[in-house]
Amino acid sequence: MNKFFSVKDVPNIGEIVNEALALKAAPNAHEALGKHKMLGLVFLNPSLRTRMSTQKAALNLGMNVIVMNMDKDGWALETQDGVVMNGTTVEHIREAAAVMGEYCDILGLRSFPKLKDREEDYSEDLFNKFMNFCKVPVVSLESATRHPLQSLTDIITITENWSKPGKPKVVLAWAPHVKALPQAVPNSFSEWMCQAQAEGLIDFTVVHPSGYELAEEFTPGANISNNLTESLADADFVYVKNWSSYKEYGQVYPVSENWMLDNEKLALTNDAKVMHCLPVRRDLELASEILDGPNSLVVKEAGNRVWAAQVVLKRMLEELSK
Amino acid sequence: MNKFFSVKDVPNIGEIVNEALALKAAPNAHEALGKHKMLGLVFLNPSLRTRMSTQKAALNLGMNVIVMNMDKDGWALETQDGVVMNGTTVEHIREAAAVMGEYCDILGLRSFPKLKDREEDYSEDLFNKFMNFCKVPVVSLESATRHPLQSLTDIITITENWSKPGKPKVVLAWAPHVKALPQAVPNSFSEWMCQAQAEGLIDFTVVHPSGYELAEEFTPGANISNNLTESLADADFVYVKNWSSYKEYGQVYPVSENWMLDNEKLALTNDAKVMHCLPVRRDLELASEILDGPNSLVVKEAGNRVWAAQVVLKRMLEELSK
Amino acid sequence: MNKFFSVKDVPNIGEIVNEALALKAAPNAHEALGKHKMLGLVFLNPSLRTRMSTQKAALNLGMNVIVMNMDKDGWALETQDGVVMNGTTVEHIREAAAVMGEYCDILGLRSFPKLKDREEDYSEDLFNKFMNFCKVPVVSLESATRHPLQSLTDIITITENWSKPGKPKVVLAWAPHVKALPQAVPNSFSEWMCQAQAEGLIDFTVVHPSGYELAEEFTPGANISNNLTESLADADFVYVKNWSSYKEYGQVYPVSENWMLDNEKLALTNDAKVMHCLPVRRDLELASEILDGPNSLVVKEAGNRVWAAQVVLKRMLEELSK
Numbered sequence: 001m002n003k004f005f006s007v008k009d010v011p012n013i014g015e016i017v018n019e020a021l022a023l024k025a026a027p028n029a030h031e032a033l034g035k036h037k038m039l040g041l042v043f044l045n046p047s048l049r050t051r052m053s054t055q056k057a058a059l060n061l062g063m064n065v066i067v068m069n070m071d072k073d074g075w076a077l078e079t080q081d082g083v084v085m086n087g088t089t090v091e092h093i094r095e096a097a098a099v100m101g102e103y104c105d106i107l108g109l110r111s112f113p114k115l116k117d118r119e120e121d122y123s124e125d126l127f128n129k130f131m132n133f134c135k136v137p138v139v140s141l142e143s144a145t146r147h148p149l150q151s152l153t154d155i156i157t158i159t160e161n162w163s164k165p166g167k168p169k170v171v172l173a174w175a176p177h178v179k180a181l182p183q184a185v186p187n188s189f190s191e192w193m194c195q196a197q198a199e200g201l202i203d204f205t206v207v208h209p210s211g212y213e214l215a216e217e218f219t220p221g222a223n224i225s226n227n228l229t230e231s232l233a234d235a236d237f238v239y240v241k242n243w244s245s246y247k248e249y250g251q252v253y254p255v256s257e258n259w260m261l262d263n264e265k266l267a268l269t270n271d272a273k274v275m276h277c278l279p280v281r282r283d284l285e286l287a288s289e290i291l292d293g294p295n296s297l298v299v300k301e302a303g304n305r306v307w308a309a310q311v312v313l314k315r316m317l318e319e320l321s322k
Numbered sequence: 323m324n325k326f327f328s329v330k331d332v333p334n335i336g337e338i339v340n341e342a343l344a345l346k347a348a349p350n351a352h353e354a355l356g357k358h359k360m361l362g363l364v365f366l367n368p369s370l371r372t373r374m375s376t377q378k379a380a381l382n383l384g385m386n387v388i389v390m391n392m393d394k395d396g397w398a399l400e401t402q403d404g405v406v407m408n409g410t411t412v413e414h415i416r417e418a419a420a421v422m423g424e425y426c427d428i429l430g431l432r433s434f435p436k437l438k439d440r441e442e443d444y445s446e447d448l449f450n451k452f453m454n455f456c457k458v459p460v461v462s463l464e465s466a467t468r469h470p471l472q473s474l475t476d477i478i479t480i481t482e483n484w485s486k487p488g489k490p491k492v493v494l495a496w497a498p499h500v501k502a503l504p505q506a507v508p509n510s511f512s513e514w515m516c517q518a519q520a521e522g523l524i525d526f527t528v529v530h531p532s533g534y535e536l537a538e539e540f541t542p543g544a545n546i547s548n549n550l551t552e553s554l555a556d557a558d559f560v561y562v563k564n565w566s567s568y569k570e571y572g573q574v575y576p577v578s579e580n581w582m583l584d585n586e587k588l589a590l591t592n593d594a595k596v597m598h599c600l601p602v603r604r605d606l607e608l609a610s611e612i613l614d615g616p617n618s619l620v621v622k623e624a625g626n627r628v629w630a631a632q633v634v635l636k637r638m639l640e641e642l643s644k
Numbered sequence: 645m646n647k648f649f650s651v652k653d654v655p656n657i658g659e660i661v662n663e664a665l666a667l668k669a670a671p672n673a674h675e676a677l678g679k680h681k682m683l684g685l686v687f688l689n690p691s692l693r694t695r696m697s698t699q700k701a702a703l704n705l706g707m708n709v710i711v712m713n714m715d716k717d718g719w720a721l722e723t724q725d726g727v728v729m730n731g732t733t734v735e736h737i738r739e740a741a742a743v744m745g746e747y748c749d750i751l752g753l754r755s756f757p758k759l760k761d762r763e764e765d766y767s768e769d770l771f772n773k774f775m776n777f778c779k780v781p782v783v784s785l786e787s788a789t790r791h792p793l794q795s796l797t798d799i800i801t802i803t804e805n806w807s808k809p810g811k812p813k814v815v816l817a818w819a820p821h822v823k824a825l826p827q828a829v830p831n832s833f834s835e836w837m838c839q840a841q842a843e844g845l846i847d848f849t850v851v852h853p854s855g856y857e858l859a860e861e862f863t864p865g866a867n868i869s870n871n872l873t874e875s876l877a878d879a880d881f882v883y884v885k886n887w888s889s890y891k892e893y894g895q896v897y898p899v900s901e902n903w904m905l906d907n908e909k910l911a912l913t914n915d916a917k918v919m920h921c922l923p924v925r926r927d928l929e930l931a932s933e934i935l936d937g938p939n940s941l942v943v944k945e946a947g948n949r950v951w952a953a954q955v956v957l958k959r960m961l962e963e964l965s966k
Contacts, residue, residue, distance in 0.1 A: 027358075028358050036671075036672050036704075038700060038703070040696065043395070046395055046396050046397055047395065047396070048390065048392075048395075048396045048397075048413070048418065048421070048422075049421060051388075051390070051395060052362065052388050052390060052421075052422065052425045052426075053425055055388050056360060056386075056388065056425050059360070059386045060358075064700075064703045066695075066696050066699050066700065068692065068695065068696060069394075069395060070692075072394060072395075072713075072716060073687070073690055073691065073692075073695060073713060073716075074690050074691070074692045075690055075692075075923070078926070081932075082932070083926075083927070084926075084927040084928055085925035085926045085927060085928050086822045086925065086928050090923050090925070091692070091922065091923030091924070092924075092926050094926075094935070094936070095922055095923065095924060095935070095942065095943065095946075096692065096923070098943040098946075099692070099693055099696075099922065099943060099946040099947070100692075100696065102943060102944075102946055102947030102950075103696045103697055103700050103947070103950065104696075178408045178409075278413065278417055278421065279397065279412050279413030279417065279418075280413070280414075280417060281407035281408065281412070282400070282405075282406075282407045282414050282416075283405070283406040283407060284406055284407050284408050288403075288404070291416070291417070292416070298417065299417065299420040299421060299424060300424075302417075302420075302421040302424055303421070303424030303425070306424075306425065349680075350680050365717070368717055368718050368719055369717065369718070370712065370714075370717075370718045370719075370735070370740065370743070370744075371743055373710075373712065373717060374684065374710050374712060374743075374744065374747045374748075375747055377710050378682060378708075378710065378747050381682070381708045391716075391717060394716060394717075500730045600735065600739055600743065601719065601734050601735030601739065601740075602735070602736075602739060603729035603730065603734070604722070604727075604728075604729045604736050604738075605726075605727070605728040605729060606728055606729050606730050610725075610726070613738070613739070614738070620739065621739065621742040621743060621746060622746075624739075624742075624743040624746055625743070625746030625747070628746075628747065
């Protein structure tokens with residue numbers, strides 16, 4: 001594995017999930033693999049879970065880690081080519097990425113979208129340039145359009161919490177918020193679940209108010225609905241997440257119906273487990289009674305971020321040592 | 323030891339001081355104890371000594387450390403229950419603490435009081451919630467009302483610097499400042515010194531201008547005075563510190579007398595050693611002539627922060643390995 | 645080696661360059677040397693290359709590292725003596741440095757000049773006080789007037805990239821910028837190149853518009869010119885860098901001629917390699933066509949920062965273990 005950016009970087013979801021669960025069972029089994037190897041974690045935006053879990057994963061593998069808060073410990077990066085840099089950006093991503101690649105065997109990059117220009121965000125220009133110029137394997141720590149470590153975590157968590165016969169019904173349910181949020185988490189969750197569905201692991205439904213359609217490339221084979229009540233029926237896992245509009249990019253529409261999942265709505269499901277990538281706004285996106293109740297997986301799910309990161313780093317280290 | 327928040331978490335001060343001094347004599351003797359164990363240091367406020375000394379202590383014990391500057395690398399936490407999170411707080415402490423507990427074997431938390439609502443600050447609501455929700459042992463890196471690593475350091479430093487027969491007279495002396503400061507350091511120092519006095523290790527006096535009385539729970543058995551000159555007589559250790567009023571919470575009164583310790587006042591003592599938790603405002607809280615003179619212990623005292631942190635982490639690691 | 649501040653701290657440039665290149669060939673050969681040793685990296689200003697490369701160097705030597713972003717994780721330091729600290733500075737450098745020296749075996753300090761008062765900046769008051777008060781070996785991570793890790797890197801890079809007979813002609817060429825920048829990098833580069841010239845390793849020329857003369861102490865023996873075209877003739881290495889005026893301290897003059905190096909100007913040289921300390925403003929300081937072309941060494945040069953830092957730390961560790 002030379003990059004970890006989308007579900008396309010993983011040949012088989014079932015296999016990587018099993019490998020991650022084996023790491024969870026023996027976290028330090030591969031600590032010789034990362035000896036004398038350096039992971040650089042580059043943050044252009046804040047992070048709690050990704051920051052801590054990826055550091056832990058790397059340390060479990062015996063790696064050294066340097067954290068670079070580019071936005072705070074460094075300066076603003078230029079990403080456009082062909083501009084005279086006489087403004088506020090101090091360094092071009094061409095140099096910055098190349099230099100970090102000199103110091104690190106593997107790099108991780110977090111960069112949120114600006115939510116202003118859909119074409120720019122969806123081109124993943126910054127992530128792609130970083131990857132091209134640094135010349136070492138890169139792990140996405142969330143980019144403009146995807147959050148693959150989260151999505152890998154989510155399928156690990158679903159697998160770990162499903163012991164019944166047959167396939168679970170997984171529902172991605174839009175939720176309210178006060179801010180316009182990126183589509184990265186739902187895009188990514190959806191592309192991973194569609195692939196898991198293609199592998200015969202789950203059945204997948206996306207439900208959201210009209211206007212909140214995700215880009216089609218992320219939902220191949222998904223059952224898509226605007227009816228929350230219907231979609232919740234027989235759900236085994238409900239993945240709650242807000243996002244802003246893709247169509248009218250970054251817009252937020254008034255939604256008349258109440259889309260916040262609470263115990264009353266949960267009762268419509270097949271005693272579903274409830275997931276969220278966190279941070280979650282209590283009683284706005286998701287009812288406290290669910291977060292504090294027996295059906296919530298959100299903390300275990302966050303805990304599993306370690307094993308998602310660790311399996312990705314392990315595969316990259318194995319590739320490097322070939 | 324499952325938490326380190328107040329003097330009540332330590333059964334015997336004399337014993338823990340001796341254990342800390344043994345660690346100082348052989349810093350790396352227990353480095354197998356922390357192998358594959360993760361310490362997470364969570365800062366909601368700035369820190370120099372605590373940040374560096376606690377990292378060093380953990381590394382001496384063979385632990386891994388992740389530092390999380392929640393205020394800068396993360397986002398604002400909600401601590402109130404039952405609120406709809408549609409404001410500026412991004413994550414509830416219930417989730418944030420629980421998630422950090424997933425990644426770490428031991429957590430440290432620094433959080434200053436707001437100095438606005440005494441009841442809120444003295445409830446230690448944030449610290450208690452963090453401790454309850456993270457479900458791993460927690461070390462206070464200074465909370466609203468206490469700074470126990472500092473106070474343990476202080477009794478270590480007093481013990482190390484006292485070789486005469488009998489008990490030293492220790493005086494906590496209020497000092498001027500330009501800002502309203504929390505009572506955490508003096509509260510904590512006082513509760514540790516009162517316990518040390520109860521164990522027969524020292525004699526303890528608190529002296530401050532009228533109006534600056536500490537909460538009674540922190541001063542059991544202390545000799546309390548408003549007369550600096552009288553209190554300094556025969557003092558062997560003078561601990562200098564400013565604090566704001568507990569009674570009229572967070573208020574600062576004009577003080578007519580000069581309360582700044584200088585060489586003239588030091589001459590009243592029994593050639594006392596002078597201590598301060600740092601940072602110290604020179605020639606406002608404490609005279610430069612003392613800080614630069616032979617009686618100042620402030621740098622050695624700060625150095626001892628390592629051994630206070632290390633003995634606490636050692637006891638927690640031993641408890642975890644039971 | 646007890647400090648690394650200027651070229652005067654290095655007895656022989658040729659020897660330290662060879663030692664650094666040996667470390668590059670075997671990065672982990674000395675990892676026992678730093679075991680149980682702590683490096684503290686103290687930043688009063690932002691940093692990318694220095695931050696990452698020095699951490700990597702220390703880890704290669706088996707050291708532990710603590711990074712202290714004093715400006716963000718800490719507070720403002722007072723450097724003046726004899727002032728009543730009733731303003732915005734929270735801690736005096738006397739205490740801050742001494743305390744950090746308690747926790748660390750070696751310290752690194754980055755502090756930029758204010759560019760307002762030449763005498764103050766050129767006194768290197770802050771760096772010198774830090775060094776005196778911390779009482780452990782100190783590595784400059786760039787101070788008001790010098791950036792010695794960069795300059796050592798530069799002579800390593802020149803040595804590594806010169807295989808022809810005879811000495812290379814090295815030209816330090818002033819370049820345009822939109823901001824007033826310190827003289828630290830050109831001062832330092834010049835003092836190292838002048839010493840390398842004295843050792844018979846290179847020939848050295850400084851070229852800049854009239855008014856941008858460096859302080860004479862940094863240019864002993866250098867060929868100094870105001871004619872870019874003439875200076876570029878036969879150049880083997882061109883080191884591009886902007887700086888503000890030393891004479892009218894911190895001032896920036898309008899420069900009529902075009903001083904930005906591009907392929908047309910590069911054609912005047914002896915197919916020179918082009919260097920820059922980075923970050924570089926593309927197409928303002930240096931043409932993209934050069935940065936993206938075969939003559940640019942800037943990324944390799946930045947990569948060599950590791951070996952410069954590592955050889956300095958190695959020598960300090962060896963001194964400590966005597």
